[in-house]
Each structure stands twice: as C-alpha cells, then as structure tokens.
Amino acid sequence: MTAKSKSRPGVAIPNLFLVGAAKCGTTAMASYLGQHPEIHFSNPKEPIFFGRDLQHAWRLPSLESYLALFEEGRDCRYLGEGTVWYLYSRTAAEEIKAFNPDAKILIMLRNPVDALYSLHGQFLFSGNESHANFEKALAAEPRRRQGRGIPRAAHFPSGLLYSEVVRYTSQVQRYLDVFGRDNVHIVVYDDFARDPQGVYRNVLEFLGVSTDHRPDYAVVNSARSIRSIALHRWLINPPVDIWNPGRWLPKGYLAHSLQWRAQHLRGRLYDLNVTQTKRAPLAPATKKRLKESIVGEVEDLSRLLDRDLSVWI
Incomplete structure (x- = not known):
C-alpha cells in the first residue's frame, strides 16, 4: 500500500499529518518518523499548505510545489508532513479531509506554559517577535489583536496571540470530529520526553507499520x-x-x-x-499567573483525553 491519489492517478499525496502543536516535540518526532523505511517525511517539515485562515508569509505558493515534496517517497506507505499551525487553524482539518479522506493525524501536546515560553523564544529567533521580554510580549496581545504593535518583520502575526495558541481542547476536538478517534493519535510531550522509544513505538503501531525500526534518538531542535x-x-x-x-x-x-x-x-x-544554550527559567510570578489562567483549559483537555493533566497546573 502506498500513498497514491485516487483522484489524481499516478500522483503521490501525503496521508500522514503531524499537525502540531508548536513547541511540543514535533521536530524530533518528524525526524524519527522520517528515518522509518515505510515513511517519507517532507523537507521542509512544515510546508504550510493547508489552513486558508493562516496568514503566513512562508506558505507554499502552489499545489504543484507542495506535491513535489513527496515525489521522492512515492513508494512509501506513508508520506508525511508536519506543519504545526494546522492544529491552530480553524479550517485546516476540513481542508485536509477534503484533500485526503484517508489521512492519519498525529497531534503532540505540551504543558501550555512551557510551550508558550518556548514559542516566544522561537519567535524572537525567527524575527516574528520584537519584545525580548516575555512578559511584555504577553501584555502586547490585546493591541496585537487589533492589528497594532505587529513587528515589521513578522511572518506570522496570528501566532503572537499567545493565549489562543494553547487552547488545545477545541483544537483537538476539531480533528476528532472531522477524522474520528480511530484516525487521530495524541502524544503528550511529558511521555515523549520520558520515554521516546516507547512513544515512538506507539505511533508506529497506530500507523500499522513495522515496530522493529530504531531511529537515531539524537537531540533535535535544541535551544538556541x-x-x-x-x-x-x-x-x-x-x-x-x-x-x-x-x-x-x-x-x-x-x-x-x-x-x-x-x-x-x-x-x-x-x-x-x-x-x-539553555534559556533562563521563566520568572516564578509569571509562571504562577499563567498557570492560574489555564486551569479551565487543562481541566477541559483532561476530560477530552480521559487523562489527568493536573500536573501542568
């Protein structure tokens, strides 16, 4: 079985989507999956093709350029890509379903407070964020929601609405509704950090490919x-x-x-x-305030996943 399109005979189309979330270990997971002989992963990992509501400057320009990313692996069972902002998008799930109804979805989630602090560091690095101080970046969200205070070099202004990025419950629910629970596999970053081999094996079992493969578990996407x-x-x-x-x-x-x-x-x-280098720890007062702000979200997500995530708060 290979990832061939029924509507486009002879064309290899992706059937595995690592849709997010941002800063939750997706780069490492994509690297491990891309080493599996039955799986081909796109390069770049995040082509940003779906999600018409995502105003992202680095979006691929055409379907042809998107499909070209998978041509090399056309004989693999799975052709995958890992655009983390598909989870954040309100339209990507439906778009992916329309593109390939048989697609498998992989989601990775992390403590929202840790994810946001890490995302701020990445945005500083990429030029999307102009406030080096994390607290100032959070305080700027109301203005940015109105289109003000957006950095001149920003490539993804919507991502600067930090509090919306980690509303995981509604985002995950959207994919469960569209694809069904049997086609969606969810990984909690805590498990991945503690036992990458075990989590990787679980993902392979979900995909129905050989679980004998052992990837290089080198550190990927270390802090800069x-x-x-x-x-x-x-x-x-x-x-x-x-x-x-x-x-x-x-x-x-x-x-x-x-x-x-x-x-x-x-x-x-x-x-x-x-x-x-390792980034300085998040200020205790800011961490406490953020934890208090996500209590309801974490409780909702715990119910959705049928798992106690209270350790995050």
Missing part, C-alpha cells in the same frame, strides 16, 4: 539564543535589501557572484550571532 537581538533583526529584515544585490544588476556572472557573496556573509553573521 541570540547574542545581539538588534543584529538579528537587521539580518532578517534590513532597512534596505542589501542581501539581494543581484536584483539591481543585469543577469550574469557579476550579479550571481555578488548575490552568492552577500548571502554567504549573511549566513556567517547569522551563525556567529547564535549560540546553543
């Missing part, structure tokens, strides 16, 4: 911090597009050479400005 936020922002979004000098010159060797040198310099500066 920025030495200079000002330099980082300038590298991502300079006031003048100095990183594409070739656009101002006739096509030819000179334009190509200058373009390559500019991008090489940008990459070197980017790497020098990044360090692998």
